[in-house]
Structures are given as structure tokens and as C-alpha cells.
Amino acid sequence: MSLNQDAAPSGGVIGMANRLARDVRSLADVRQQLQAQVTANRAGVEAMLCGLVDTFNPHLGGHGRRVAQLVNLLAQRFKVSYAAHQVLRHAALFHDIGMLSVQRAALFTPWGELTEGDRSLILSHPEIGASHLRALPWYEASAATVAAHHEHWDGSGFPRRLAGEAIPIGARILAVCDTYDEMLNKPADAPAQFTESEVLEHLRQHRGHQFDPRVLDMFLSIVEDSSPHEEERRLPPGEVPLPLSQVQEGHCLTRDLMNVGGLVLLTKGTVLAEVNVLRLRALRGLNAVVEPVYVQEMERREPAEPAELTG
Numbered sequence: 001m002s003l004n005q006d007a008a009p010s011g012g013v014i015g016m017a018n019r020l021a022r023d024v025r026s027l028a029d030v031r032q033q034l035q036a037q038v039t040a041n042r043a044g045v046e047a048m049l050c051g052l053v054d055t056f057n058p059h060l061g062g063h064g065r066r067v068a069q070l071v072n073l074l075a076q077r078f079k080v081s082y083a084a085h086q087v088l089r090h091a092a093l094f095h096d097i098g099m100l101s102v103q104r105a106a107l108f109t110p111w112g113e114l115t116e117g118d119r120s121l122i123l124s125h126p127e128i129g130a131s132h133l134r135a136l137p138w139y140e141a142s143a144a145t146v147a148a149h150h151e152h153w154d155g156s157g158f159p160r161r162l163a164g165e166a167i168p169i170g171a172r173i174l175a176v177c178d179t180y181d182e183m184l185n186k187p188a189d190a191p192a193q194f195t196e197s198e199v200l201e202h203l204r205q206h207r208g209h210q211f212d213p214r215v216l217d218m219f220l221s222i223v224e225d226s227s228p229h230e231e232e233r234r235l236p237p238g239e240v241p242l243p244l245s246q247v248q249e250g251h252c253l254t255r256d257l258m259n260v261g262g263l264v265l266l267t268k269g270t271v272l273a274e275v276n277v278l279r280l281r282a283l284r285g286l287n288a289v290v291e292p293v294y295v296q297e298m299e300r301r302e303p304a305e306p307a308e309l310t311g
Contacts, residue, residue: 059187060096062267068092070177088170091145098129145170152210172212176219187264241292249274251295258290
């Protein structure tokens with residue numbers, strides 16, 4: 001047998017190995033592209049859901065984003081995994097999505113004056129919201145947290161009257177953050193307003209009854225260390241009043257944005273998207289929005305140096 005004949009099988013094996021290596025690299029590239037597409041799709045769905053909540057009930061939209069920020073602080077303190085952190089964040093953003101079926105007026109009507117239909121919807125909103133979220137596989141775990149976020153540590157909550165450790169830890173974290181923000185950031189047309197000290201006292205009074213003592217203690221230690229004084233809350237550093245004509249995408253509202261009828265259009269804490277700006281400017285022509293709009297001053301960026309032309 002010649003040397004060339006001996007080398008042929010080896011060359012065939014090497015060629016096959018090279019082809020396999022190229023195929024593996026190609027599959028890895030396709031996998032990376034698909035993962036990027038899935039990530040972009042998830043982000044798009046999240047933005048769409050947030051936009052829908054803002055459109056139908058701006059107060060709930062702003063509330064969800066603020067609760068997500070509070071949940072983020074607690075998740076970091078409890079050192080939860082990245083996956084668990086994301087589950088809790090999505091639950092915070094959309095925990096009240098089931099309330100979209102309730103008329104806005106009913107949200108601030110005394111319980112005794114509500115219709116039986118409104119009472120039933122309010123009591124069912126955790127399960128309704130969870131049902132909506134289960135339509136998307138990546139929100140399945142968040143749905144379980146949403147379904148239990150009105151359960152109480154002592155078993156007096158709803159909808160299933162779970163108690164103690166039977167309540168998912170995410171729901172126990174969410175319950176504290178939800179109550180704090182809901183009381184502290186009432187819309188301007190709500191019948192009652194609360195100071196931060198009143199809200200914190202309410203939380204302390206319900207320690208061990210409505211709230212998990214360990215979660216509440218951790219939350220209070222975070223909030224009491226980081227909360228500004230009442231004077232600073234009324235006039236945040238960097239707050240600027242702007243006419244609607246100067247409001248831009250990316251501006252963050254520092255106060256509720258009202259219409260001339262006294263209803264909230266967008267809540268403080270909302271970061272304006274392009275669709276918000278377009279809608280507000282359309283309303284401006286109808287003199288329907290109360291001006292000025294109070295926003296957090298955006299950082300100024302130095303203009304980029306013009307590129308030199310070559311060739």
C-alpha cells in the first residue's frame with residue numbers, strides 16, 4: 001500500500017472534523033441569534049404590557065414601576081438568585097393587572113358603597129391578574145406570586161386565606177412593598193393622603209398580622225435609612241417645571257400629571273416614552289392638560305465632535 005493511500009483515510013477524518021467544527025460554530029451562532037431574539041421579544045412584551053396599563057389606568061402603571069424598584073432593594077438584601085429576582089420584578093410590575101377590569105372610581109370608593117360586582121372584581125384581581133400572566137410561559141412563576149400578594153401572614157387575607165410560610169416568599173415581599181407605595185403615593189384626587197411617617201407606622205402596626213415580620217423588618221431598615229425628609233419629598237433636587245412643548249421622551253415625572261378635570265393622566269415616577277409625549281402634545285391643543293409639567297432634569301450631554309472626513 002502506498003503512502004498516499006495510507007494518508008487518505010486520515011485526511012478524510014480531518015476533513016470531516018473540520019466540517020463538524022464549522023457546523024457546531026454555525027449552530028452556536030444561530031442559537032445566540034435566537035436567544036437575542038427571545039430576549040428582545042420579552043422586553044417588547046414587557047414594554048407593551050406596561051404601556052397598556054398606563055393607557056387604561058396611569059395610576060396603576062406608575063404604582064407597578066415604583067413597587068418594582070422597592071422589590072429590587074429587598075431582593076438584593078435577601079440575596080436572591082438572578083432568576084428569582086426577575087420573577088419578583090415581573091410580579092411587581094404587573095401585580096395589579098387584574099384591576100384593569102375595575103372602574104377607576106371604584107378604586108377610591110368606600111367598601112360599603114361599592115356594588116357587589118365591583119367588590120367581587122377587587123377580591124378576584126390577584127387571580128385574574130395571575131391568569132393573564134400565565135398566558136406567557138416566562139411569567140408562569142411570577143403569576144404564582146401575583147395570585148398570593150394579598151394573602152396575610154395571619155391567614156386573614158385573600159383569595160385563599162393562606163398563612164405564614166404557606167405564602168410564597170415573593171408574595172410576602174411584594175405585599176409589603178405594595179402597601180407602602182399604595183399608601184404613600186395616592187393620586188391627587190384620592191379622598192385620603194398619608195405622610196411617610198404615617199405609612200411606616202401603619203406597617204409597624206400590622207407586623208405579624210398582615211406582614212411577615214422578617215420581611216417587614218428588612219424593608220423598614222432599608223426605607224428608614226434611605227427615605228428623604230418630608231421637605232425633600234415636596235421639592236426633589238433637580239425638579240424643573242416645563243411647558244408641554246418642551247417635554248421630551250426620557251423625562252421622568254416628579255409629580256402626577258393632571259388634566260383640567262382633576263383626573264390623573266400619568267403618575268409621578270413615570271418615564272415618558274415617545275407615545276406618551278405624542279399623546280400629551282395632542283391634548284395640549286385642546287387645553288386639556290394642566291401645565292407646567294414637573295420633571296426630573298435630565299443630564300446634559302456634550303455634543304459629539306464632528307468626525308473628520310478622509311479621502
